[in-house]
Every structure is written in structure tokens, then in C-alpha cells.
Amino acid sequence: MKPAENLAKESIKNLKPCIHGGEVLDAAGKTGLRREEILDFSSSVNPLGPSKKAIDAAKKAFSQIAAYPDSNSNELRQAIASHFKGITKDNIIVGNGSTELMYLFADAFMVKGDTAVIGAPTFGEYESAIKKSGEIPKFVKLNNNFNVDPSAFIREMSGAKIVFLCNPNNPTSMLIPAETLTEIIETALKQNIFVFLDEDFLEFVENEKALSMINKIEKYPNLFILRSFTKIFGLTGLRIGYGIASEEIINVLLCAKIPWNVNCIAQAAAVAALKDERHLQITRELIKKEKEQLLSELSKIDSFNIFPSDANFFFINIRKSGFTATELTSKLLNEGILIRDCSSFRGVDQYFIRVAVKTRVENERLIEVLKRTVKD
Ligand SMILES: Cc1ncc(COP(=O)(O)O)c(C=O)c1O
Numbered sequence: 001m002k003p004a005e006n007l008a009k010e011s012i013k014n015l016k017p018c019i020h021g022g023e024v025l026d027a028a029g030k031t032g033l034r035r036e037e038i039l040d041f042s043s044s045v046n047p048l049g050p051s052k053k054a055i056d057a058a059k060k061a062f063s064q065i066a067a068y069p070d071s072n073s074n075e076l077r078q079a080i081a082s083h084f085k086g087i088t089k090d091n092i093i094v095g096n097g098s099t100e101l102m103y104l105f106a107d108a109f110m111v112k113g114d115t116a117v118i119g120a121p122t123f124g125e126y127e128s129a130i131k132k133s134g135e136i137p138k139f140v141k142l143n144n145n146f147n148v149d150p151s152a153f154i155r156e157m158s159g160a161k162i163v164f165l166c167n168p169n170n171p172t173s174m175l176i177p178a179e180t181l182t183e184i185i186e187t188a189l190k191q192n193i194f195v196f197l198d199e200d201f202l203e204f205v206e207n208e209k210a211l212s213m214i215n216k217i218e219k220y221p222n223l224f225i226l227r228s229f230t231k232i233f234g235l236t237g238l239r240i241g242y243g244i245a246s247e248e249i250i251n252v253l254l255c256a257k258i259p260w261n262v263n264c265i266a267q268a269a270a271v272a273a274l275k276d277e278r279h280l281q282i283t284r285e286l287i288k289k290e291k292e293q294l295l296s297e298l299s300k301i302d303s304f305n306i307f308p309s310d311a312n313f314f315f316i317n318i319r320k321s322g323f324t325a326t327e328l329t330s331k332l333l334n335e336g337i338l339i340r341d342c343s344s345f346r347g348v349d350q351y352f353i354r355v356a357v358k359t360r361v362e363n364e365r366l367i368e369v370l371k372r373t374v375k376d
Contacts (some may be wrong), residue, residue: 011134018124019344021354022236027338038333039362042340044170044201044313046234047358048286050269051279054235057272061265069264072254076262079271080242086215090247093254094270096261098200098228098241099125101253105196105224105243106133106162108256114161119148120347121171123198126164127346135161141347146172146307146315150180154187163188166198168205171342171354173309175205181213189222194249197225200241203232203280204287204312214244221246229266231312232283233273238266287312291357297367298355301374312357315342319351321374328353328373335369 005013022043028035073094081089095101106129110116116130120139130137140156143149148165157163163184168175181197188195202208214225228241240262243253273279291312298306303320318328329341340354355366 009134011132015128015131018128020124021338021340024338027333031333031336033336037336038338039336039358039365040338041355041358041362041366042338043236044311044354044356045230045236046232046283047290047356047362048234048279048283050234051273051276053276053279054233054269054273058238058265058269061268064264064268067264068260069262069267071259071261073262073267076267076271077242079274080244083274084214084244087217087244091217091244091250092242093245093250093257094240094242094262094267095257096241096266097230097239098198098226098243100239100257100261101226101241101243102126102129102164102196103132104253104257105194106130106135108252109194110135110161115159116162116164117153117157117160118164119153119166119169121146121169121342121345122164122166123170124345126166126196126198130162139346142169142172146174148176148180148184150183153184157184157188157193158191160193162194162196164196164198166200167211168201168311170201170311171313171340171345171348171352172307172315173201173311173313173354174307174315175211175310178211185213185216185220185223189220193222195220195223197223199225200228200231201311203227204284205310206284206288217245221248224249229270229273232280233270235266235269235273238263238269240266240270286359287357290360290363293360294355294357294363294367297363298370301370303374314355314357316353316355317351318353318374323374324350325353326350331373332369335373337366337369339366 077089077092080092110133114135115138117138118126120141127137140152185195224245229235305317307315325341325343342348342352343350
């Protein structure tokens with residue numbers, strides 16, 4: 001038998017796993033601390049965790065684990081349609097985390113010789129999904145302020161199959177201006193290019209409803225919108241997300257996905273989480289208040305250059321502190337604080353970090369350790 005590596009498809013051989021935040025177990029292993037002793041600012045999810053109603057629904061769904069789950073998550077698709085209005089269950093596909101849908105979309109639509117356009121920096125799995133499909137990503141660097149330059153995108157996307165956009169973007173926490181988004185989508189439509197628009201963090205942005213493109217899927221049949229139960233809903237470990245698009249796109253994806261891709265516990269928890277408007281409201285109020293407070297404290301660290309933030313996390317240039325992101329991350333980890341070292345992001349040098357907004361007590365601990373470690 002030849003080594004398995006030699007027998008793998010070319011596209012798989014060259015794949016490298018993407019680096020992510022939230023690797024708390026790994027961090028615990030490195031420091032000798034227990035998992036519970038680490039405060040995770042590297043993963044930007046709801047600091048309150050999921051709704052209690054979602055947890056209760058998950059517990060109740062344990063009674064169903066002897067049977068297969070609903071392969072197409074119909075009850076949840078109906079619940080999502082009711083939540084947004086103006087769309088039906090046939091406009092929705094549910095995935096094992098929204099990440100599954102990036103891979104599914106690339107796999108279903110990229111054919112030999114296709115390219116896909118991706119911003120830099122942005123979430124790393126778009127690149128991996130394209131490479132896994134066997135095709136080629138093309139990168140468009142964001143401008144010096146980390147904004148999307150519409151003319152660069154429009155120039156580079158000519159002849160591409162898909163454009164990936166993230167709104168607000170990870171790791172920068174910045175929204176794409178509505179006019180820029182519309183210009184890119186309309187140009188893409190004229191050129192038969194899909195726009196894969198990741199709105200996973202939009203629920204943390206004030207005015208989410210007005211900023212979302214969900215109600216534009218009829219106008220733009222080239223548009224696929226990604227959402228997740230990982231972020232504001234806090235169902236992070238259950239792995240569940242969804243996509244919204246024209247029935248035509250959804251039908252292709254429903255045929256292409258594996259059966260039973262989402263387990264019965266995740267489906268039940270997501271249905272209950274959507275109904276708990278109060279938990280979402282409490283979360284939004286907390287993030288608004290704590291984000292202001294955290295920003296005011298972070299701003300007192302003179303050597304930090306904090307970028308304007310639209311989502312529930314901050315993107316910070318720490319060059320003037322004298323630390324690289326890797327050095328600072330390691331120093332903080334010794335004190336039980338995990339932040340995101342952004343040097344693994346394409347288009348970012350070794351001096352950028354990302355920190356999530358958490359609860360007051362947790363944010364205060366971050367600030368206390370940062371002020372002690374970074375002496376201006
Ligand atoms: C912008 C963005 N999209 C998607 C994901 C993946 O989310 P999920 O947990 O739904 O797979 C992440 C995770 O960090 C992300 O930052």
C-alpha cells in the first residue's frame with residue numbers, strides 16, 4: 001500500500017488546516033491551567049451563552065437520539081422563515097455550522113478552471129473551501145484602513161464564479177458600506193457571478209434588519225446569505241448555521257449536501273433559541289454597554305491603535321507596544337487570558353490582535369492584565 005498522502009486528490013494534499021480562535025483546550029494544555037481557568041477573548045460569541053430555553057429544548061431532544069434527525073431540518077427552516085418574514089422555508093438550507101455551507105457552496109458550484117474572489121484579511125475557511133473544491137482563490141487586499149475597495153473587487157472579480165464577502169468582517173469588525181455592497185452585488189449579477197455574503201456577525205450590529213441583504217434575495221438571484229447559531233445565539237458547540245437564497249440555489253445545495261447533516265439536538269435548540277427574543281435583546285444591551293466601556297479602557301493604552309468596530313469584537317494594531325501579536329498572546333495566556341493573535345490572517349502582519357467583548361467582570365480582568373503587561 002502506498003502512503004495515504006500520495007493517494008489523496010491533489011486539492012486535498014495541499015490543504016492546511018485553518019487557524020481559529022477559541023482553542024481553549026489547546027491553550028489549557030500549553031499553560032497547565034484548567035479549561036475553566038482560561039478567559040476566552042479569542043472567540044467572539046455571546047458572553048452569556050445560549051438562551052435557557054434553547055438548553056431546555058436540547059435536553060428534551062435527548063429523548064429522540066435513537067432515531068435519525070430530520071435530514072432537511074424542516075421545522076427549523078420554517079422557524080427561520082417566520083423569524084425573518086418575506087422568505088419561505090424553500091429559501092433556506094441548514095448546515096452543521098455555517099462553515100459546512102461554505103464548503104458545500106464551493107463544492108456545488110466551482111467547476112474546473114473557476115476562480116473565486118476573497119478579501120484579505122477575512123475569515124480563513126472561504127479560502128480552504130475553494131481550495132478543497134480543487135479550484136483557485138484570488139485575493140483582493142483591503143485598503144490601508146481595512147475597508148473594501150469596490151473598484152479593486154470589481155476589477156478582480158471579472159471572470160470569477162463566486163465572490164466571498166463578510167459583513168461585518170472578521171477580523172476587522174467593520175461593516176461594508178451599503179452602497180459598496182450593492183455595487184458589487186449588482187455588477188456580479190450582470191456578470192453571472194455568485195455573491196456569498198457572510199452575515200454571521202450582523203446580529204450584533206445595531207440596525208441589523210436594515211443592513212441585512214436577506215430581503216434582497218428575490219432582487220438578486222446571485223446572492224447567498226450566510227447566518228449562524230454560533231455567534232449571538234451561543235450554540236457554538238452544537239454546530240448549526242444556515243443559508244438564505246433563491247429557491248434555485250437552495251435546491252442545488254439540498255441535493256448536494258450529505259443526508260442528516262444536522263443532529264436532532266442542534267435542530268431543537270435552534271428552534272427554541274430563535275423564539276427567545278428576550279435573550280437576544282438582553283445580549284444586545286449587554287454588548288452595547290460593555291463594548292463602550294471596554295473601548296474606553298482599551299483606548300487608555302496609548303500604544304494600541306484600535307480600529308472602528310461594528311461587531312462584538314475589537315481589531316487592534318499593537319505595533320507601538322513593542323510586542324508582536326504572538327508575544328503578547330503568549331504573555332496574556334500565562335495569566336489565563338486567551339486573545340486572538342491575527343498573524344495567521346492573510347493580508348495582516350505580525351502586529352494585530354482581536355479581542356471579543358465579554359461581561360464586565362471578564363473585561364475588567366482583561367484590562368487589568370493588559371495594563372500590567374503593556375507599559376506605555
Ligand atoms: C465570519 C465567520 N463566518 C463563519 C464562521 C463559522 O461559524 P460557524 O460556527 O457557524 O461554522 C466564523 C467563525 O469564526 C466566522 O468568523
